[in-house]
Amino acid sequence: TVRRRLEAAGMNARRPLQATKLSNQTRENRVIWAQRRRRLTLQQWERVLFSDESHFCCWVADGRQRIWR
Template identity: 80%
Template structure:
């Protein structure tokens, strides 16, 4: 049963979590992203060699 599965998962130290919802972008943020990508479409391979990309992470301090 669902209850048994939940108890077994909790006993193993695993808990169910709802996925985080992505932040809703404002119209200004959308326009800025389109401009940013448009400028990068024209970069050469040598220019891309100087670009550093990283994953975005959400941190909550409080």
């Protein structure tokens, strides 16, 4: 199949990049946030929780568009 040939050539199915454009105000807010936290100690950073939300679909098609790279 076409898919097998593409995989054999080392290409992978990926989702297209969808970057959110930031407004000038959002950029300024992010810089201010970073400047306020740049001198935090390790003990202070240990109390910070970061999360990464990811979508996984194991058994059915999720309807997302994919491109081959």
